Structures are given as structure tokens and as C-alpha cells.
Amino acid sequence: MKKTMGSLAAIAGVFAIAGSAHAFSPENVECIAPANPGGGWDFTCRSVGKILYDLKLVPEPVKVTNMPGGGGGVAFGYVVGKRNDDANLLVAASTATTSRLATNQFAGLTADQVRWVASLGADFGVIAVSKDAPYKNLGDLMAAVKADPDKIAFGGGSAVGGWDHLKILIVAKAAGITDARSVKYVSFNSGGKALTQLLGNHVQAVTGDVSEIKGQLAAGNVRALAVLSPERLSTDPDIPTAREQGFDAIGANWRGFYLPKDVSDDVHQSWGKIMAKLYESEDWKKAMEANGLAPFYNGGAQFDDFVRQNIADIEQLSKDVGLLK
Amino acid sequence: MEFLAGFAHGFEVALTPLNLGLAVFGAFAGTLVGALPGLGPANGVAILVPLAFTLGLPPESALILLAAVYYGAMYGGRISSIMLNIPGDEPAVMTLLEGNPMARQGKAGAALAISAVSSFIGATLATIGLSFLAPLLVKFAILFGPAEYFILFVLAFSLIGTLTGKNVAKTFIASVLGLMLATIGLDPATNVPRYTFGQMKLFEGLDPIIAIVGLFAISEVLVFLETSRAGGQVKFKVERTYATFKELWFCTGAMLRGSVIGFICGVLPGAGASLGSFASYTLEKRYSDRGTFGKGDERGLAAPEAGNNSAAGGALVPMLALGVPGSGTTAVLLALLISLNITPGPLLFTERPEVAWGLIASLYMANIVLLVLNLPLVNIFVRLLTVPTYILMPTVTLICFLGVYAISHSVFDIFMMVGVGVFGYLLRKVHIPLVPVILGVLLGHHMEVNLRRALSLSSGDWGILFGSNLAITLWVLVFLSLTLPFLIRAIRRRPGGGKGEV
Numbered sequence: 001m002k003k004t005m006g007s008l009a010a011i012a013g014v015f016a017i018a019g020s021a022h023a024f025s026p027e028n029v030e031c032i033a034p035a036n037p038g039g040g041w042d043f044t045c046r047s048v049g050k051i052l053y054d055l056k057l058v059p060e061p062v063k064v065t066n067m068p069g070g071g072g073g074v075a076f077g078y079v080v081g082k083r084n085d086d087a088n089l090l091v092a093a094s095t096a097t098t099s100r101l102a103t104n105q106f107a108g109l110t111a112d113q114v115r116w117v118a119s120l121g122a123d124f125g126v127i128a129v130s131k132d133a134p135y136k137n138l139g140d141l142m143a144a145v146k147a148d149p150d151k152i153a154f155g156g157g158s159a160v161g162g163w164d165h166l167k168i169l170i171v172a173k174a175a176g177i178t179d180a181r182s183v184k185y186v187s188f189n190s191g192g193k194a195l196t197q198l199l200g201n202h203v204q205a206v207t208g209d210v211s212e213i214k215g216q217l218a219a220g221n222v223r224a225l226a227v228l229s230p231e232r233l234s235t236d237p238d239i240p241t242a243r244e245q246g247f248d249a250i251g252a253n254w255r256g257f258y259l260p261k262d263v264s265d266d267v268h269q270s271w272g273k274i275m276a277k278l279y280e281s282e283d284w285k286k287a288m289e290a291n292g293l294a295p296f297y298n299g300g301a302q303f304d305d306f307v308r309q310n311i312a313d314i315e316q317l318s319k320d321v322g323l324l325k
Numbered sequence: 326m327e328f329l330a331g332f333a334h335g336f337e338v339a340l341t342p343l344n345l346g347l348a349v350f351g352a353f354a355g356t357l358v359g360a361l362p363g364l365g366p367a368n369g370v371a372i373l374v375p376l377a378f379t380l381g382l383p384p385e386s387a388l389i390l391l392a393a394v395y396y397g398a399m400y401g402g403r404i405s406s407i408m409l410n411i412p413g414d415e416p417a418v419m420t421l422l423e424g425n426p427m428a429r430q431g432k433a434g435a436a437l438a439i440s441a442v443s444s445f446i447g448a449t450l451a452t453i454g455l456s457f458l459a460p461l462l463v464k465f466a467i468l469f470g471p472a473e474y475f476i477l478f479v480l481a482f483s484l485i486g487t488l489t490g491k492n493v494a495k496t497f498i499a500s501v502l503g504l505m506l507a508t509i510g511l512d513p514a515t516n517v518p519r520y521t522f523g524q525m526k527l528f529e530g531l532d533p534i535i536a537i538v539g540l541f542a543i544s545e546v547l548v549f550l551e552t553s554r555a556g557g558q559v560k561f562k563v564e565r566t567y568a569t570f571k572e573l574w575f576c577t578g579a580m581l582r583g584s585v586i587g588f589i590c591g592v593l594p595g596a597g598a599s600l601g602s603f604a605s606y607t608l609e610k611r612y613s614d615r616g617t618f619g620k621g622d623e624r625g626l627a628a629p630e631a632g633n634n635s636a637a638g639g640a641l642v643p644m645l646a647l648g649v650p651g652s653g654t655t656a657v658l659l660a661l662l663i664s665l666n667i668t669p670g671p672l673l674f675t676e677r678p679e680v681a682w683g684l685i686a687s688l689y690m691a692n693i694v695l696l697v698l699n700l701p702l703v704n705i706f707v708r709l710l711t712v713p714t715y716i717l718m719p720t721v722t723l724i725c726f727l728g729v730y731a732i733s734h735s736v737f738d739i740f741m742m743v744g745v746g747v748f749g750y751l752l753r754k755v756h757i758p759l760v761p762v763i764l765g766v767l768l769g770h771h772m773e774v775n776l777r778r779a780l781s782l783s784s785g786d787w788g789i790l791f792g793s794n795l796a797i798t799l800w801v802l803v804f805l806s807l808t809l810p811f812l813i814r815a816i817r818r819r820p821g822g823g824k825g826e827v
Contacts, residue, residue: 037371037657046374046660066371067734070525074735077525105516107525153782160516186471186778187513190656192649193594199647202470202782211663215648215670291663 024087024270029062031090031257034075034097036068039190040123041092043291044255048090048120051283057274062090071159072097073106080113085262090117090271095253096163098307102314103161103324114258115268116307118275121288122296123209125167125228125251126239130198131221133205138226138245141205142175149182155203157191157212161323164191166314167207167228167251169321174247180321198222209253210236211292228252233294254296254310256303272300331674332456335682338385339690347382347390348687352694355397356702360405362542362721364728365414365534366398366637367653374661384665385680389687391661395654396448396691399598399637400699403440403630408433408709409721411542415533416598416633418763419606421541426621433707434566439623440630441699442573443580445692447631450584451591451638452688455645462592462639463646469593471778472789476799477593478772481600483806484607485761492756499757503765506531507773514777526737535729535742536766540759542725543746548753549718563707567700572623579609579624580631587632591639597652598636599767605632611810638688645673645681 029052031045042064049062067075075091083089091114101111127138135141145152156164165185172183186203188194191212197203199221206213206222210233216222217236226242227233228251242249259271278284279297288295298306318324338344351373358369370391377387402417407424420440427436454462469477485500509520510530521527586608587601609628610618618625640652648670650656662669667677674681709717729742749759783789791797 036653037367037374037660039656039660042657043660043663065734066732068529069733069735070528073525073528078735107523150784159511160514184781184784186781188778189774190650192647192659196467196594196643196647196649197470200467200470215668215672218668219671221671290665 024267026058029058029088032065034072044092047287084260087263087267090257094255098310099314102311117257117271118299119254119256121293122252122254126210127226128222128224129205153184153203154205155194156207159187164207171249174249331682335686338683339686344389348393348691351390351393352397355394356401359398359401360413369394369398370657385683388684393691399634400444407436416602419602419629423625431564435568437703438568443627443630444634445696446580447584447635448692451588451635459646462642471775474775480803483803487607495757499761500765503762504769506766507769513774538725539742539745540749544749547750566704576627579627583628583631584635587635588639591636592642594643594649598633601636602629602633605629
């Protein structure tokens with residue numbers, strides 16, 4: 001009898017612990033996409049929002065708010081300044097966010113002013129040329145850049161110093177090009193526009209994300225020389241990695257979220273658990289595959305460390321190549 | 326044969342009761358969104374994306390709904406241009422030049438009907454072009470590199486002098502003011518902030534929507550406040566709520582020309598509907614003007630309306646065939662396609678024919694729905710003019726504030742809008758036309774960005790601007806556009822030259 005009571009108490013205790021961990025339950029969740037509709041952050045908010053509601057991880061449909069400006073800086077400043085304790089607010093973020101934080105493009109705001117929740121996937125960088133180009137592998141292309149950097153223009157969707165630019169600099173550094181500023185990079189409004197310029201032979205190569213070039217790759221109009229992932233992607237096993245071609249270059253554009261700084265630890269942990277559940281779901285696996293995202297999960301304190309390291313790496317790289325003093 | 330089968334299959338998809346119902350709903354919602362100043366097609370489509378998800382619609386139905394909203398918003402933009410002299414969205418700026426004078430002459434009903442028919446013609450021709458020519462057009466579009474885009478915008482600016490006849494100097498002052506406003510934001514090549522005063526909101530430049538709503542709507546309200554205190558407020562009368570066959574026949578040429586020009590601009594990613602309606606209007610004015618433009622010439626209304634709707638259809642060509650959005654709205658549609666597990670691009674027509682052809686068929690359907698919906702609605706829209714101005718003007722102001730806030734959730738944007746509005750009011754007081762200012766803002770940024778890209782591609786060598794046959798052809802067009810008016814005028818002055826109508 002005593003024993004039964006004891007185990008009942010133990011069970012109750014377990015429930016109590018579980019209960020306290022779930023003291024926070026989200027309601028009327030809002031997701032800020034710090035850009036206009038149609039981009040990667042908008043996708044992150046909308047697809048994650050949909051799956052959160054489909055899986056009943058949140059009680060109502062997630063409201064998506066587009067807040068463009070300053071490459072995400074406007075939304076960052078808004079969260080820090082106006083919504084600093086809102087437990088039901090998610091903000092979409094990616095490597096574009098950390099690279100701007102690293103190069104101090106958010107008017108003095110820093111990564112410590114928000115709480116990082118989780119990354120749910122990554123889009124690995126890819127270097128591609130048009131199908132008629134003479135470069136058969138990354139070695140050919142980088143040799144051509146070394147011989148005459150003026151002849152090879154890389155197109156990308158982000159601004160100068162942005163993520164698409166940094167990707168080619170990562171490769172250039174791995175190839176031993178010391179004066180990285182000699183590498184010619186031209187910024188277009190989007191990865192798609194840069195790709196059109198490649199098809200028209202206006203630029204010689206693009207530094208995109210795998211998801212951006214999928215359509216043209218399948219049609220045989222472009223050739224992917226290298227993917228900047230540690231191993232070949234399970235979705236596109238034909239694209240060789242930069243690493244196996246002798247260039248130690250990794251470039252992952254992770255996608256994830258941050259929360260306002262002043263939410264409680266309880267809220268932070270609850271969101272971490274919700275995101276972990278979402279990450280394990282079939283729905284998210286399908287969404288990742290459809291969008292060319294590779295598995296890339298970081299949660300909780302581990303994600304916090306990851307973001308800090310990510311920013312430190314980008315800062316170092318930008319200093320090495322002279323983009324940042 | 327394969328093509329016809331695809332087409333037939335598309336109509337099978339589009340004509341199910343669910344999809345037809347979605348098309349009607351989307352067309353109506355789109356017209357409303359387009360008519361509200363501030364909210365344009367991109368916002369309309371973005372607002373309805375969650376609805377498509379929540380309803381759990383299959384991909385083709387979701388696309389049909391959103392495409393109907395897209396086309397609907399392009400129709401709707403004209404309404405406030407004509408009735409209130411306030412463009413409902415970017416491409417509707419040119420519509421007010423002839424549409425509003427027509428309304429002031431009591432021909433608001435005719436103007437609405439003509440513009441609805443023009444929109445229908447433009448959108449239908451564009452959809453036909455999309456169905457038959459997409460692969461060919463893509464080959465044309467990729468010929469445009471940064472240098473060619475730059476010259477295309479130079480060509481557009483060479484037409485700006487056509488806009489206002491009376492005082493050429495003021496037109497130029499206005500366009501230069503617009504170009505100056507377009508330099509606000511991060512420098513496109515070096516990322517250095519210009520005229521941003523440390524405001525991150527300004528890093529991406531002056532938002533064209535804020536500029537339009539401020540310049541036109543807010544300044545209109547300010548002018549109204551002034552004139553109503555002075556006691557003078559002319560009431561418009563409405564003669565009829567339909568267009569005669571004769572009026573429509575008179576505009577046929579303008580509609581066809583506008584459609585072709587608009588379509589070409591739409592197909593080029595990065596040119597878009599604003600350039601389409603602007604080029605349609607100015608070329609039509611060059612072609613047909615015998616002193617009637619600016620005073621309510623129906624052809625000057627028909628051409629840009631056909632042009633902007635046709636450009637909307639044209640923008641779907643690069644989206645479907647290349648997977649590259651030609652405009653903000655197609656960027657949203659593209660994101661939707663991707664999240665529905667569909668990869669747009671060259672293989673879309675073979676891999677997912679039901680989506681590609683279903684979309685195209687639904688565009689035909691949406692268009693017919695929109696025409697049927699819009700002609701009787703003219704009756705309701707013209708009643709706007711019978712609303713007393715002391716109710717209408719505060720309502721317009723309210724909608725502008727709501728519209729601008731809804732896009733970005735930023736109070737800063739509202740202050741910007743009011744600031745630009747006061748600026749517009751001052752410009753009106755000194756009779757500087759507002760349309761060239763807004764064109765400077767809309768086109769100037771593209772012009773600069775493409776020049777900077779071209780020069781960084783060539784490592785600073787200006788020769789790139791003459792580096793291809795297409796570039797040289799475009800320069801020849803610029804030259805002709807600058808010199809032809811003088812030649813034509815000289816020919817007309819000779820006895821027997823220039824018989825009026827062509």
C-alpha cells in the first residue's frame with residue numbers, strides 16, 4: 001500500500017515537473033518576417049507557422065507580419081525596443097542576420113539583445129556556372145580567378161558584404177587567394193535574378209543556395225561546380241562538395257528564430273521544445289525537402305553558442321578580406 | 326497537339342465549381358484591395374496566402390485564388406485614380422492623367438467602363454502571349470544584362486518630356502526631384518548609407534508606396550482643406566455609367582498598342598508594370614495626341630490600363646519559365662509555389678502540367694469574371710462622387726494611414742507619408758507636376774542600380790554600355806525618341822502633312 005502510494009507520488013511528481021515545464025503555452029502567436037513577402041524569412045514564418053498550427057503545437061493559426069527594412073535591422077530594433085518581453089513573438093532569422101550583426105550593420109545592435117531559439121534547417125551554398133562554361137570543376141574556376149580576377153564576375157542575391165558575397169570569399173580564402181577584394185562580386189536583388197544573368201552570360205558564375213538553382217539544374221541549364229557542405233547532400237548527391245575537391249570551404253545558410261530578450265527561461269525552453277517537436281515531424285521533413293533545405297538542427301543553449309561562433313567566424317572572415325576594419 | 330491537350334486539361338481544372346468560386350471571390354477581393362490607396366497586388370496576394378493554407382486548398386486551387394486576386398488588384402488600382410485623383414497602386418499612376426479629367430467632365434462612368442475593357446484586353450492578350458510564347462520570350466529576357474536594363478530606363482526617361490506639354494522646365498525639375506529622392510538608402514555598390522540620418526527604415530530607400538500615397542493622397546487632402554475653406558468645391562456630375570461602342574472602338578488601337586508595350590515590359594524581370602503603363606501612356610501620347618491629351622482623352626486612359634494589366638500577365642512568364650519573379654507580386658506567388666512543393670522553372674510545364682496549365686486557364690477565367698464583375702460595379706463606384714467631400718476626404722485619409730501602416734507596421738512610415746504629402750502640396754502650389762516626381766522615384770533606383778552593376782562587371786569601363794547589339798539598338802531608340810517629335814512637328818507644319826487621325 002505504502003509502495004503504491006509512493007509510486008503514485010512519484011508519478012504525480014513527474015507530472016508536476018512536466019506540468020511546470022509546460023506552464024507556458026503559446027497563444028495568438030505572431031511571427032515577424034523581417035522582409036517583404038516572397039523571401040526566405042517570409043517562407044520560414046509561413047511554413048513553420050502553418051506546421052505549428054497543423055500539429056496543434058499552437059492553438060490558433062500563426063499570424064505572419066512582414067516588417068521589411070535595413071536587411072532585418074528594422075525588425076531587430078523593433079523587437080529590442082518595443083516587444084522586449086512578448087512571449088508569443090517569433091522572429092525569423094538566418095545567416096543573413098548573423099552576417100549583418102557581425103559586420104555591425106544593425107546600427108550598434110548586438111546578438112545579446114535577443115534570445116536565440118533554434119535553427120531548423122540549412123540551405124548550403126553552391127557555386128554554379130552556365131552549362132556552356134569551360135569550367136568543369138571548382139579547381140578550373142578558381143584557377144581562372146587567380147589568373148585574371150577581372151574576367152570572372154560572381155553574381156549573387158545579397159548586397160556587397162552580404163552572405164552570397166561571403167560565400168565566394170570563403171572559397172577564395174580556401175583557394176589561397178590573398179587579396180580577396182580582387183574577386184569580382186556583383187549584387188542583384190535576388191538569387192533568382194542573379195541566375196537569369198548567368199543564363200544570359202552577363203556574369204560568369206553565381207554563388208547561390210541549392211534551393212535557388214534546383215529548377216535550372218534539373219533542366220540542365222546550369223552546372224553546379226561545388227556545394228559548400230561537409231558531405232554531399234542526400235537530395236542532390238551528384239553535386240560534389242568543395243571539400244572533396246580540395247577546398248576547405250563550408251557555407252551554410254541556416255534558418256531559424258529568435259525571441260525577445262526579456263522572456264522567462266521557462267518560455268525560452270518551451271519554445272525550444274516546440275521547435276524540437278516540429279523538427280521531428282514528417283510535415284517539416286517534407287517542407288525541408290521541397291525547399292532544398294538540409295537537416296541542420298541546433299536548439300537551446302547549444303544554438304546560442306552556435307550563433308556566437310557563427311558571428312565570430314564571419315567577423316574574422318570580413319576582417320581577413322578587408323571588408324571590415 | 327501536346328499543347329492543346331495541356332490547354333484542355335487546364336480548363337478542366339479551372340472550371341470545377343470550387344475553382345470557379347475561388348476565381349470569383351479572388352477577383353472581387355483583388356479589385357477591392359487594388360482600389361484602396363496603399364495596398365497593391367503584392368499585399369493582396371500576401372494577405373490571402375494564409376487563407377489558402379488554412380483552407381487546405383490543393384496547389385492549383387490556391388494558385389487560381391491568388392492569380393485572381395493578382396489580376397483583380399490590377400483592375401482595382403484604376404478606380405481611385407479616376408475617381409479621386411489618387412492612384413490605388415504603383416502602375417495606376419498613369420491612369421489618373423486622363424481618367425481624372427474625364428471624371429471632372431462628368432464622364433466618370435465612361436472612364437471606368439473604358440478602363441475595365443482596356444484592362445480586360447491587356448490582360449487577355451498577355452495571357453495569350455504567356456500561353457504561346459513563354460519559351461521564346463525567356464530567350465529574349467535573358468539577353469538583358471545590367472547595361473541593357475540601364476539603357477532601357479534611359480529610354481523611359483527620354484520619354485518623360487512627353488508628359489506635360491505646358492512647362493517643360495517644370496517637368497524636368499520634377500523628374501530630377503524624383504531622381505534625387507531615389508538616391509536615399511544604401512549605396513547599391515558599396516553599401517554606404519546615403520541621406521538616411523541613421524534611420525534603418527531608410528536603408529532600403531524611400532518606399533514607392535509611401536511616396537505615392539503621400540504625394541497624391543495626402544497632398545490632395547491638403548489642397549481640399551484649402552479650397553473648401555475658401556468656399557469653392559466643384560461637384561462632379563455623372564452623365565452615364567457605361568461606355569458607348571463608339572468610344573470603345575475609338576480606343577481599340579490604343580488598347581492594342583498599350584498591351585504589346587506593357588507585355589514586353591512585364592516579361593523583363595526588373596522592368597515591370599510601372600514601366601509598362603508609363604511607356605504605354607507616353608508612346609500613345611506621342612502617337613495620337615492632337616492637343617487632347619491631359620484633358621481627358623479616352624485613348625490616354627485605355628493605353629496605360631491595357632499596359633499595366635498586360636505587364637502583370639507578362640511578369641508571369643519569367644516566374645513560370647525561369648523561376649524568377651518579375652515583380653513583388655510574382656515573388657509572393659513564387660514563394661507559394663515553392664511552399665506547395667512545386668519547383669518553378671523550365672521543367673514546370675512537363676513535370677506539373679496541371680499546375681502550369683491550370684494557372685493559365687484560370688487567368689482566362691479570372692479575366693472574364695473581372696470584366697463581368699467590373700462593368701456593373703461601375704454603377705456603385707461612381708456613387709463615390711456623390712459622397713459629400715466632408716465624409717469622403719477624412720475616409721480617404723483614414724484608409725491611407727491604415728494602408729501604409731498595414732504594409733510595414735511602422736509609425737515612422739506614417740510620418741514619412743505625411744512629410745512627403747506636405748512636400749507634394751508645396752509642389753502643387755508652385756505647379757510642378759507630381760507624376761514625373763513619382764516616376765523618378767520608381768524608375769531612378771533601377772536605373773542607378775543597373776548602371777552600377779554594369780560598371781562593376783566591366784571594372785569601370787563605360788564601353789559596356791555599347792557592348793552588345795541589343796544595347797546599340799536601345800541607344801538608337803533613345804536617339805529616335807529624342808529627335809522624332811521635332812521631325813514629326815516639322816513634317817506636320819508642311820501643308821498637307823498630318824491628317825489628324827491615323
